[in-house]
Amino acid sequence: MSAAPALPRAWRDGQLAVLLLLPIALINAIGFILPVLNLARYSFNRSRIGGGIEQVFTWENWVGLLSDPFYLELVLNSVWISLAITLTTLVVSYPIALYLHRASGSWRTFLTVLVISPLLTSAVVRTYGWIAILTDDGPVVSAIKALGLPAPSLMFNIKGVFIGLTEILMPYMILALMAGFGRLDPRVEEAARTLGATPARTFRKVILPLTLPGIALGCLLCFVLAVSSFITPKLMGGGRVFLLATEIYDQAIVTLNWPLASTLSILVLIVFGAALWAYSAVLRRLD
Amino acid sequence: MEIHKTSWPMRILVFVLFVYLLAPVILVFPLSFSGDQVLRFPPSFWSTRWYSALFANSQMLKAFWTSLSLAAIVTVLSIVIAVPAAWVMTRLKFTGRDLLFNLFTAPLLLPTIVLGLAILIVFASFGLLATMQGLVFAHLVVTLPYALRVLAVSLSTQDRACEEAARTLGAKPLTVFFRVTVPMLTPGIVAAAALCFLVSFDEVVITLFLTGPRISTLPVELYNYVYNQADPLVAAASALLILLTLAVIMIVERAMGLGKAFVK
Numbered sequence: 001m002s003a004a005p006a007l008p009r010a011w012r013d014g015q016l017a018v019l020l021l022l023p024i025a026l027i028n029a030i031g032f033i034l035p036v037l038n039l040a041r042y043s044f045n046r047s048r049i050g051g052g053i054e055q056v057f058t059w060e061n062w063v064g065l066l067s068d069p070f071y072l073e074l075v076l077n078s079v080w081i082s083l084a085i086t087l088t089t090l091v092v093s094y095p096i097a098l099y100l101h102r103a104s105g106s107w108r109t110f111l112t113v114l115v116i117s118p119l120l121t122s123a124v125v126r127t128y129g130w131i132a133i134l135t136d137d138g139p140v141v142s143a144i145k146a147l148g149l150p151a152p153s154l155m156f157n158i159k160g161v162f163i164g165l166t167e168i169l170m171p172y173m174i175l176a177l178m179a180g181f182g183r184l185d186p187r188v189e190e191a192a193r194t195l196g197a198t199p200a201r202t203f204r205k206v207i208l209p210l211t212l213p214g215i216a217l218g219c220l221l222c223f224v225l226a227v228s229s230f231i232t233p234k235l236m237g238g239g240r241v242f243l244l245a246t247e248i249y250d251q252a253i254v255t256l257n258w259p260l261a262s263t264l265s266i267l268v269l270i271v272f273g274a275a276l277w278a279y280s281a282v283l284r285r286l287d
Numbered sequence: 288m289e290i291h292k293t294s295w296p297m298r299i300l301v302f303v304l305f306v307y308l309l310a311p312v313i314l315v316f317p318l319s320f321s322g323d324q325v326l327r328f329p330p331s332f333w334s335t336r337w338y339s340a341l342f343a344n345s346q347m348l349k350a351f352w353t354s355l356s357l358a359a360i361v362t363v364l365s366i367v368i369a370v371p372a373a374w375v376m377t378r379l380k381f382t383g384r385d386l387l388f389n390l391f392t393a394p395l396l397l398p399t400i401v402l403g404l405a406i407l408i409v410f411a412s413f414g415l416l417a418t419m420q421g422l423v424f425a426h427l428v429v430t431l432p433y434a435l436r437v438l439a440v441s442l443s444t445q446d447r448a449c450e451e452a453a454r455t456l457g458a459k460p461l462t463v464f465f466r467v468t469v470p471m472l473t474p475g476i477v478a479a480a481a482l483c484f485l486v487s488f489d490e491v492v493i494t495l496f497l498t499g500p501r502i503s504t505l506p507v508e509l510y511n512y513v514y515n516q517a518d519p520l521v522a523a524a525s526a527l528l529i530l531l532t533l534a535v536i537m538i539v540e541r542a543m544g545l546g547k548a549f550v551k
Contacts, residue, residue, distance in 0.1 A: 013379055013381075014381065016375075016379075017375045017379050017381060020371035020372060020374065020375045021371075021372055021375055021387070023368045023372075024368050024369065024372045024391055024431055024435070025391075027368070027424070027427050027428060027431060028390060028391055028393075028394070028428075028431075030409075030424075031394075031406060031424055031425065031427065031428035032393065032394045032397075032402075032428055034409060035402070035405030035406050035408065035409045036397070036401075036402075036405050038405065038408055038409055039401070039404065039405040039408065042408060092304055092307065093304075095297065095300050095301050095304060096301055096304050096305065096308070099293065099297065099298075099301045102293065111305075113536065113540070114305065114308075114309065115308070116536075117312070117532070117533070117536060118308060118309065118311075118312055120485050120489070120532050120535075120536065121312055121489070121528070121529055121532055122489040122491065122506050122509070122525075122528060123489075123491060124491055124506050124509045124510045124513065125311075125312070125315065125509070125521075125525040125528055125529065126311045126312065127311075127513070128311075128315070128509070128513050128517070128521050128522070128525055129310070129311025129312060129314050129315050129525070130311050131326070131513065131517050132311075132314055132315070132318055132326050132328060132517075132522065133310060133311060133314055133328070135326050135517065137325065137326060137327040137328070138326070138327075138328050139314075139328045139329070142328075164311075167307060167308060167310075167311065170307075170308050171308070199294075224398070225398075227398070228398030228399070228400050228401065230399075230400045230492050231491060231492065231510065234514070235510070235513050235514060245398070245400045248400050248401070248404060249400065249404075249495075252404050252407065252496065253496070258404075258408055261404055262404065262408070265400070265401040265404055265405070268398060268400070268401055269397075269401065272398075
């Protein structure tokens, strides 16, 4: 065995590490850090008609954005709708997560695969599926008509976006909840029940508090994904649902106002920051 | 062993919620055999006309081949780049390692709409818009974090005794890496590759910013198609895409168990 001195060995390791990390570092720098910094810079540039920009430092985009009622409403709307979607997703995901947590063996594996598989299916495909379900000749509207009730309009408005997006976010919520359910020991529930607690009380006093960290994580994840969701609002909203993400795309691709699109993007990141802050505040209170 | 009894109302509730979760994915299969001109369910008669229409649509076929080759290139590059990086992250100790790891996985935290716009602006000045190189590069930005994370988990849970044994028996570091570490890492590599392939093949938001009439991917073409009209053609394409996804999932399940690959 060669007795290499300690210092050159560490130095050689260092060189090796740099060499092996170089490709991923380059891609990260050129494809992530540089574009994001550039985005922040663009939000302080002035846009020229037709897509060019003027390289001046200006607060115009920010002042314009924050003093325009249309954009203020857009931001509030996006946040409000995303919060509502997040809560709905939580309510419809919780029973599945709890059931999966209690299931075992191959049945659990099978159901977990069922939960994950929509996640691996393109958002376009799933949104298209919802369009097919909620369209005027679709199964839902037909069934409601068959019952003799007035036919609702579920497409090209916020209702359709709400229903579709909730389903699309469910797998994320279920996985986050399951990750947080680790502390939930069936014996604790059993103890509560043996001591005479009703199922409802057991849920409120034992299960719910123990699963709060998972709930917080799932809500953070789904809120963040809802605020930045683009495909579903664009396809199911039919140009009539205006949210932050769709507006960023329209400004970037249709209007070619890159500084404004950049400013809106930074605004989305600020909303993210706020959500993250709220999440850590909740976690602190739980501890 | 305790068996937890689930009450019937709870079971029915879970079943209904599962139906809600899987409805859009399941519905496209019967819908793809619709004989109607428009989206209607249940269809008034059945046919395979939309599959014929799909395979006669040269734009869709071209986009499919673009997506397939793009995803293949991105997957190979992701593995080649991420395996050494994951090895450094799990086997060498140096200051700032956690910071670097967080930095390399950070693109996943950024919403794709923001990342797409950011990359669009930079690529416009590099002349990389609507090129294969540009798409490969942009997809690597999102697939590498997944690959790095999955491979790092596999490497850190790997039993080090075999590597130690090989080294003690006189194998050189490179030999240990290729003859011991990599073979033991195969399940992780398969999982990471499958994930990268699916992420790249399904990526639509970032790609939407970077494609044009010259080059387009299948998800982007499907998006454009649905945006303009909704007929059962996309159901046929979706059904085939879901089957492709299922095939990839089964490969991963065989290699290491899906639960392990994602829930962890």
